[in-house]
Amino acid sequence: MTDLYQTGHTAPAFILHTPQLGENIGAAARVMGNFGLPELVVLDPRDGWPNDKAITMSAGSPVLDNARVEYRLTDATHDFTRLYATTARPRGMEKPVLTARQAVAEMRAAIAAGERVGVMFGGEKSGLPNEAVTMADAIITLPVDRSFSSLNLAQAIAVIAYEWKAEEAPPAEFEPVSDIAKREDLERMFEHFEYELERAGFFYPPSKTPLMVQNLRNAFIRGRWTEQEVRTFRGAVKALALGRGKARVVRED
């Protein structure tokens, strides 16, 4: 992750405006680290700095070590060319209001064009002051239930941090490793299975056989079985057929 902290500004910075609880600052630093957002600015934290609870909750996130602490809004925002204000309350200002998704799309284009982008989050008690919202290019508001809208500060930060990466595909190590069976292997498996079902008297009445075969084959096909799964199932069919033969022998004694 070190490289993130040495390269230029390839992601938006998050600016926490007068946060109260160290826990939330630490949780913010942790989730920013999770989603690859290296730059945190803390404006006038109520409980001073450094803050033990922030350190604990950050779970070792390098974002906290690299955080910049400022005491005036103008110092916190001075080198940004584009600012977003997060708010759950309409402010009656003439300013674009965006979903997080729309805002992230804008940020990505702006950063690619060389802009410095910051996202401001207000403190726990009353959110961003109008003074800060005024300096923003646009408002971001999250799709909360109007009747239960009070989102925890660290959760709001988690959501925007996630949105920054939301289009990223799962990493390669999540890809299945086995080969999907070819139709030829499935055909042999079906023939084997149906042969043993036939021998066991499963297809009755005979006129329904084509439909029963069709339904069974469809159910298997939907599973997109691997070569290994086909081998395992053929072994299972063989065991059942042989087992049944043995059981019948026992009962016939």
Added chain:
Amino acid sequence: MTDLYQTGHTAPAFILHTPQLGENIGAAARVMGNFGLPELVVLDPRDGWPNDKAITMSAGSPVLDNARVEYRLTDATHDFTRLYATTARPRGMEKPVLTARQAVAEMRAAIAAGERVGVMFGGEKSGLPNEAVTMADAIITLPVDRSFSSLNLAQAIAVIAYEWKAEEAPPAEFEPVSDIAKREDLERMFEHFEYELERAGFFYPPSKTPLMVQNLRNAFIRGRWTEQEVRTFRGAVKALALGRGKARVVRED
């Protein structure tokens, strides 16, 4: 919000598999309430039930009051037709691996078709056991930085809860109320402004006037001013022009 809890299953349920900290269960219930997800199932919470810390952290979320607590995985999942397993670790299983966004799109279609959908989240210490992942139709994995991937449980829940609503447009009360100025109003404002600038000797050399006018008009046009803003600015230009006149008078005394 009550109606959410009385209607059918119009959203995925979240199933917390053996969570340890009441704080995380409460934070989960809070953020589920924020994003309109009414149905929480808690499987075998380590610290018993009810849990005071869960109650405190839920901030009064009705999702906590309505939570169903179970003690066996089969009881927690018995009436779902589609299950998702969230995991940060590849399991080497043959199972689709989706981003949260892809999974939510699937869930939405499945719920519209009458399915009952659940999303499973593992406990803080080791995540979902393979037994639970096996019963899932697909895996959801979040786009975390591989070198700092440990996401707080409540944050993971916040992200999926948010994703459920991420396409929702900001509510109407966020829409700007004022009318954007018509070109006619802007034209008059420009003429007024340029007239006063001309009087003040701003346009020099005269050959550059057209370009200076063009640049100023472009800067104003980009702001998409409202009728009120146009009126305010014209007042400001008038005040400056008059004020200058007055100041000049004073100096000329």
